[in-house]
Amino acid sequence: MCRMAAIKSKHPVSPALTLRMMLAMQKGHDNSGFAMVMQDLGGAFAEFKKFPLLSMACSSAGLERAEEILETMGFSPKFDYQPDVVNDPALDFKRMPHYVFRNYRYPEPLNVYHEHPTPEQKKLLLDTRLKLRKALSHENQGYVYSFWPDVLTLKEIGDPRDIGTYFQLWNEDHWLQARVISAQCRQNTNYKIVRYAAHPFFLEGYTLMGNGENTFYQKNKEFQQHLHSSYIGFESDTQCFLYTLHYVCEQLHWPLEYFKHVITPLTFEEMNDRADGETLRRIRQSLMHLEINGPNTVVFVLPDNRMGVVADAKKLRPYVIGRDDDMVVSASEVCGVNMVIPQRDTERDIYPGERETVVVNNALEVERWNQ
Amino acid sequence: MESVELQVQVPAKNNGNESKPANGNGNGRAFAIKPTYVRDPHPMDLPWKIAWNPETCIRCGSCVSTCTFGAIQSELQKQGQTLSAGPVPKPVDASQIILAIKQVSDTKHYCRGCSMCEKVCPTNSIRPVENEHHRFPLVARHGASPIKRGGRGHHIPIRVLDYLKVGRISQMTDPSLDAARHTFDLLTPLGRGLPADELPLKVENGKLVPSGWTPPLRWIYPVMIGDMSVGALSWRMWEALALAVAYLNEEHGMPVRMSSGEGGMPNRLLKSEYLKYFIIQIASGHFGWNRIIKAMPEMATDPAGILIKIGQGAKPGDGGLLPAEKVASHIQAIRGVPKADLLSPPNHQGLYSIEESVQKMFLSMNAAWKFRVPVAIKVAASSTSVAVFNNLVRDPYHIVGGYFLDGIQGGTGAAHEVSMDHTGHPILSKLRDCYLAAVDQGKQGQIPLFVGGGFGDTGDLAADAFKAICLGANGVFSAKIWLQLAGCVGNEKGRCNACNTGHCPVGICTQDPRLVARLDVDTAAQNIVDYFLALDVELKKLMAPIGNSTLPIGRSDALVAMDKAIAERLQVAYAC
Numbered sequence: 001m002c003r004m005a006a007i008k009s010k011h012p013v014s015p016a017l018t019l020r021m022m023l024a025m026q027k028g029h030d031n032s033g034f035a036m037v038m039q040d041l042g043g044a045f046a047e048f049k050k051f052p053l054l055s056m057a058c059s060s061a062g063l064e065r066a067e068e069i070l071e072t073m074g075f076s077p078k079f080d081y082q083p084d085v086v087n088d089p090a091l092d093f094k095r096m097p098h099y100v101f102r103n104y105r106y107p108e109p110l111n112v113y114h115e116h117p118t119p120e121q122k123k124l125l126l127d128t129r130l131k132l133r134k135a136l137s138h139e140n141q142g143y144v145y146s147f148w149p150d151v152l153t154l155k156e157i158g159d160p161r162d163i164g165t166y167f168q169l170w171n172e173d174h175w176l177q178a179r180v181i182s183a184q185c186r187q188n189t190n191y192k193i194v195r196y197a198a199h200p201f202f203l204e205g206y207t208l209m210g211n212g213e214n215t216f217y218q219k220n221k222e223f224q225q226h227l228h229s230s231y232i233g234f235e236s237d238t239q240c241f242l243y244t245l246h247y248v249c250e251q252l253h254w255p256l257e258y259f260k261h262v263i264t265p266l267t268f269e270e271m272n273d274r275a276d277g278e279t280l281r282r283i284r285q286s287l288m289h290l291e292i293n294g295p296n297t298v299v300f301v302l303p304d305n306r307m308g309v310v311a312d313a314k315k316l317r318p319y320v321i322g323r324d325d326d327m328v329v330s331a332s333e334v335c336g337v338n339m340v341i342p343q344r345d346t347e348r349d350i351y352p353g354e355r356e357t358v359v360v361n362n363a364l365e366v367e368r369w370n371q
Numbered sequence: 372m373e374s375v376e377l378q379v380q381v382p383a384k385n386n387g388n389e390s391k392p393a394n395g396n397g398n399g400r401a402f403a404i405k406p407t408y409v410r411d412p413h414p415m416d417l418p419w420k421i422a423w424n425p426e427t428c429i430r431c432g433s434c435v436s437t438c439t440f441g442a443i444q445s446e447l448q449k450q451g452q453t454l455s456a457g458p459v460p461k462p463v464d465a466s467q468i469i470l471a472i473k474q475v476s477d478t479k480h481y482c483r484g485c486s487m488c489e490k491v492c493p494t495n496s497i498r499p500v501e502n503e504h505h506r507f508p509l510v511a512r513h514g515a516s517p518i519k520r521g522g523r524g525h526h527i528p529i530r531v532l533d534y535l536k537v538g539r540i541s542q543m544t545d546p547s548l549d550a551a552r553h554t555f556d557l558l559t560p561l562g563r564g565l566p567a568d569e570l571p572l573k574v575e576n577g578k579l580v581p582s583g584w585t586p587p588l589r590w591i592y593p594v595m596i597g598d599m600s601v602g603a604l605s606w607r608m609w610e611a612l613a614l615a616v617a618y619l620n621e622e623h624g625m626p627v628r629m630s631s632g633e634g635g636m637p638n639r640l641l642k643s644e645y646l647k648y649f650i651i652q653i654a655s656g657h658f659g660w661n662r663i664i665k666a667m668p669e670m671a672t673d674p675a676g677i678l679i680k681i682g683q684g685a686k687p688g689d690g691g692l693l694p695a696e697k698v699a700s701h702i703q704a705i706r707g708v709p710k711a712d713l714l715s716p717p718n719h720q721g722l723y724s725i726e727e728s729v730q731k732m733f734l735s736m737n738a739a740w741k742f743r744v745p746v747a748i749k750v751a752a753s754s755t756s757v758a759v760f761n762n763l764v765r766d767p768y769h770i771v772g773g774y775f776l777d778g779i780q781g782g783t784g785a786a787h788e789v790s791m792d793h794t795g796h797p798i799l800s801k802l803r804d805c806y807l808a809a810v811d812q813g814k815q816g817q818i819p820l821f822v823g824g825g826f827g828d829t830g831d832l833a834a835d836a837f838k839a840i841c842l843g844a845n846g847v848f849s850a851k852i853w854l855q856l857a858g859c860v861g862n863e864k865g866r867c868n869a870c871n872t873g874h875c876p877v878g879i880c881t882q883d884p885r886l887v888a889r890l891d892v893d894t895a896a897q898n899i900v901d902y903f904l905a906l907d908v909e910l911k912k913l914m915a916p917i918g919n920s921t922l923p924i925g926r927s928d929a930l931v932a933m934d935k936a937i938a939e940r941l942q943v944a945y946a947c
Contacts, residue, residue: 212545213541216919216926218928222810222815223813223815247567253574255574265556268556276580279580282570282572282581282585283567286566286816287567288921289816291921293921294545294918295545295546314548
C-alpha cells in the first residue's frame, strides 16, 4: 500500500515533515521512491508565486532541448533555483543530471499576472508542458512534472531517506517551504517503476494522490484517453483519479461533490430513495467507466488550494486526518500524523467514511459532506 | 396395452421325415423374406438407431405411445425357437409370434434421439443410439425439399468461452471481496447513454438538476430471457417464462427482463402492470402487432423496451419461420393470420438502408411510446456488425437504446438446416470489435451492447455471461437454457432439435394440446427462478475475486485466454 502524507498549514512548512511521516509509516525495505507536490509556496519561491514554475528532472541534452523550446515559445526565465545537493555516491537513489525548478515569465501578450492564470495562460502552460514532455521523452532526456504558478514537484526513485539527504530536505529551514504539501512513497510492487508513475500527479491546478489498486484502471484509461488532450501517460492507475477529478470539475464544471458520485456511485437501492435519484442514475450511466470500484483513498488539492479526501465505497483503505490550530495533517496511517502533531486532540481526528467527502479550506476549517 | 398370445407350433408327426421349412434353411426357423433394395431407406441411414431388447421388454407399449415423431412402431414378428417337450424332452423346432418394436425408416418419421422412449420404459429396454455413420443428409432431401430443423447448430468446432478464464485475482495488491457479505450492484443500463457533457443538467444551489429531455433508460439485470415467440413456444412454456420473470421481479427484486419474440403477447398481459418486465419485439413479419397497437390505449404501464429484430444468429439473413403445423387456432388469433406457414421476410419491408433504420424504425417506435421507452435493435453477428454499430453510435437523435448481437450458436424454432449449420458469425469477436470500436471513439456505454448465441450452452450461464461482460457486453440474452430447464432435451450434439415439427416431446415447442399437457408450468417456472437465483450468487462469486462489486463491463484485463489466437483476437492476455 502506498504511504501518503498531506499537510495543509497556515504557515509555510518544510517537506521534512512529510519525510518524517513517511519513515514512521514505513514497513520493511523501501527503495521505490519519494514524490511530492508543494503548493502555495514559501521559502525561495515566495516572491514569484504568479510566475509559472517549471519542475523537471533531465539530462544535459534534455535541458538544452527544453530551454530551446521555451525560448522559442517566448518564455523567459524569471528565477532559477539550483538546489545544493549532497552528492554522496553511497546514497541509494537514481539521480538525474539536472533538477530544474525555474520560474518563467509568460510570453507576450500573455505577460500579465493575476492571482490565478487566465484561460489563455492555462492553455499555454498545459500545451507547453505536454510539448516539453514529448520532446524529452526520447532517450531518457528528462521528465517534466509540472509547469504552473506556485506549484513545485519533485519525484525520485530510491530510498526516501537518501532522496531527502541528497536534496537536504531534512533541513527544516530549507529553501523549500509550502503551505500545502502532498507526498507519497509507493510500496515495491513494480521494479520497472518510472518517475512519471509516482504520484502525486498534477494537472492544471489539481493535485492528486491515492493508495490502493484501481481495479477499473483499464476501463478508466480507455475512457479517459479521449476526454482531454492532457489525459496521457497512464503510467500509474492512480493517474486516472486525477483525470476524473479534472474532468468533473474543470471540463464538466460540476460541483465538487459529484466527483464522489462519479467514482463511487451510490447503490441503486440508495439512489431510488433520493429525490435526485434520476440525476444520479444518469451520471452513473454516462460515466460508468470512471467508477473506481477498488480499495482506494484519494487525496487531492484543488486549484484554490483547498485539500480533500475521499475513500472507496467499501472503505477498504485507511486514512486519518488530524489537526491542531496551525495545520491539518493527514496520512494513510495514524502514526504518520503522530510524527507531526503528537499533542493534538485525537478525538477530533477524522477517519473519512465510505460515503464522505472531506474538504479542508484555506482557513483550515474542515467540511464533511455525505454523498 | 395390446396383448399377444404366443402360438407354439409343434409338428404333429415327428418321425424324422418331415419336410423342410419353406425357407429351406434347415433349422426350421421360418422367416418371410422380403426383397430389399439398396435405395430403400433404412435405420442405418438415420442419425439415431433404436436399440431394443426383446428379452427384457414387457410389451407395455409406453414407448410407442410416447414417441411424438412416430419413429417407432409395434409389429408382430414370427420368431423361430427350439422347444423341448414330452416325458423325454426332445428338442423340436418351433416358432412363435411376438410383438416387436421396430424403428420406422422413413425420413419424415425418423428418430430424433429425444430419448422419451427410454425415459418412459419401465424396464430400460429401449434407447436411441447415435449413428455415427448415418447418411441422413443424403436421403432426407427427397422430394427436392431442403432439410429443416429447430434448436441449434452443431458444427462449431470449439467453444471459445471455455478457453477464457478469470485470471486476474485480487490478492495482496487489493483485497478480494466477500461474495456473501459485501453489497453487489449487478444492474446494467438498457437505453441510450449520453456523453456527460451533453447531459441536460444545470447547477442550482450547488446541485445538478435536470434541465431537459434525456433518452429513456432502464437499469436491468444483465442476464435476460431472449426472444422466443408465443407460437415457436407452446403457450404454457411462454407462460412459464413470464411467470418466472414476474416472480423474480416481484419477490426477489431482480429486474430480469424478457423479450416477447415476434408473435405478440397475450392481451391481458399487454394491459397489465407486468408489461414493464417485457421487451416487445417487432420483426419483419410484424406478427402480433395488430393486437399490440390496439392494446396501447389501455396499457397500464410502458414496456421495458422495444426490440427491433433485424436478424437472428442461428439463421442470419433469414426471416422467422413458423411452420403451419404449429399455427394452432390461438396462434392464429394472437397473430391475426390463417393456418399457414408463417414466413417473416428476411428484411423489414420498406427499410432500404442503414440510415433509414434510425430515421424510420427507431424514430417511429420511439414516437409510438412518446420517447418513454428504450428502443433497441437486434442483428445477427456478422462481418458487418461494426459498421452497423458505428452508424448507430452516431445517431444524432439519441434514440438508439441498445444493440443486440446474436451469434451463430444461437437457437431457433425452425430454420433450414443449411442456414443453421453454415451461416453466421461467432459472437465473441464481434462483441469485442464493437466494444473496441466504441472505445476508439470514446463512446463506450452510449449504446448498451447485449449479446446472445450460445451463452449457457454448457449449463454455466453465469460464467459465460461474466466473460462476455468483461469483453465489453452490458449483458447477455439467453434462450435455449430456459427451455432446457423446463425439460427440453435438445442439445448441441444433435439430439432432438425438432422444434420445427410441432411434435416437441416435452410440450415446449408445440401447440398440440396433448403434448403441451406434458409440461408443468409451475415446475418449469420454479426451475427457471431457481436457476436465476443460483446464477446471481455465481456472478458474485466471479466478481468478488477480481475485487469488483459492480459489473466489470469492458474489464478484459480480468480475463486470460489459454489459446494464443484467441488471446490475440480478443485482445486479452495469453496464459499457459
